Amino acid sequence: MIEDLILKLKKEIIDQLQLEGMTPEEVDPEAPLFGEEGLGLDSIDVLELVVLLDKNYGIKIRAAPKEGPKIFYSIKTIAEYILDQQKK
Amino acid sequence: MELLITRYIQLQDRRVSLNGIVEYVSEVESVDKLFRSVYRHYDIDYPKFFKMDNLCKLAFLSAEIILRGTDIPQKYPGEEIGIILENASSSLEYDRKHMESIRDGNRYFPSPSVFVYTIPNIMVAEIAIRHEVKGENAVFILEQFGPGFIHHYVSELFGNQQVSCCLSGWVECYGDHYQSFLFIIEQEDKIKGYKGLQEYVIFDTANMEKLFKGKPI
Numbered sequence: 001m002i003e004d005l006i007l008k009l010k011k012e013i014i015d016q017l018q019l020e021g022m023t024p025e026e027v028d029p030e031a032p033l034f035g036e037e038g039l040g041l042d043s044i045d046v047l048e049l050v051v052l053l054d055k056n057y058g059i060k061i062r063a064a065p066k067e068g069p070k071i072f073y074s075i076k077t078i079a080e081y082i083l084d085q086q087k088k
Numbered sequence: 089m090e091l092l093i094t095r096y097i098q099l100q101d102r103r104v105s106l107n108g109i110v111e112y113v114s115e116v117e118s119v120d121k122l123f124r125s126v127y128r129h130y131d132i133d134y135p136k137f138f139k140m141d142n143l144c145k146l147a148f149l150s151a152e153i154i155l156r157g158t159d160i161p162q163k164y165p166g167e168e169i170g171i172i173l174e175n176a177s178s179s180l181e182y183d184r185k186h187m188e189s190i191r192d193g194n195r196y197f198p199s200p201s202v203f204v205y206t207i208p209n210i211m212v213a214e215i216a217i218r219h220e221v222k223g224e225n226a227v228f229i230l231e232q233f234g235p236g237f238i239h240h241y242v243s244e245l246f247g248n249q250q251v252s253c254c255l256s257g258w259v260e261c262y263g264d265h266y267q268s269f270l271f272i273i274e275q276e277d278k279i280k281g282y283k284g285l286q287e288y289v290i291f292d293t294a295n296m297e298k299l300f301k302g303k304p305i
Contacts (some may be wrong), residue, residue, distance in 0.1 A: 018138050019138075019206075020138035042136075044200050045201070048201050
């Protein structure tokens with residue numbers, strides 16, 4: 001279940017953030033999204049992820065801004081957050 | 089003190105010309121593919137390029153190519169390098185794209201990465217970030233290339249010692265139409281190994297007009 005969601009998220013993020021030349025297979029779901037180690041996303045990208053969760057999953061992050069760094073740490077943490085929200 | 093155009097670039101009609109010499113001709117037709125082909129031809133490594141709108145891609149590529157191989161970033165402190173640009177369509181393409189994303193109240197999903205390009209000055213910002221330029225900058229919207237305005241404005245900046253070097257010109261992009269003409273302006277006495285005017289172009293309105301139209305000086 002979570003594996004399917006992670007793959008879907010990888011595709012959506014590559015497409016939405018225009019990560020040129022990157023394939024889902026190349027993206028480590030546990031790597032940090034920000035900083036030099038992972039995908040190297042910036043502040044505009046995180047806003048784009050917030051919109052993506054709202055648009056594609058109906059989840060509004062603004063209700064829990066303090067959780068942001070934990071939710072957006074990696075693709076896996078985003079997937080876990082989506083599953084958690086869908087249970088509620 | 090004479091102000092000189094020490095280098096100029098044109099990117100239009102699928103061609104990149106540096107100092108009047110054609111360096112690259114692309115076979116692709118679409119603007120998107122063309123800019124990607126220029127990026128790859130010049131072996132540029134800057135992933136953020138792919139996130140830019142076409143106006144910024146055009147400005148970025150033009151600046152990248154004209155500054156490549158020069159000592160401009162080393163010779164002048166970032167605070168003394170200015171960027172003064174003109175265009176006609178401002179950021180209209182992304183303004184429209186943003187408008188489409190907020191037109192329907194039931195599907196109101198404005199994209200931050202689109203919104204950030206709804207101001208033409210962002211092309212100056214992209215160049216400034218890449219080349220650590222921190223000096224005076226502005227983008228002016230004119231119906232057509234205005235060399236007289238650039239001459240007046242940039243001469244004032246040099247006269248007031250606000251800049252020691254300036255990247256200036258025209259960067260226009262809307263739909264299938266794109267055209268850039270950028271040039272570097274420096275003071276005669278700051279040019280290392282200056283051997284006379286035969287190597288450079290005097291920075292004046294008539295010369296800018298000629299270079300813009302591809303006519304000999």
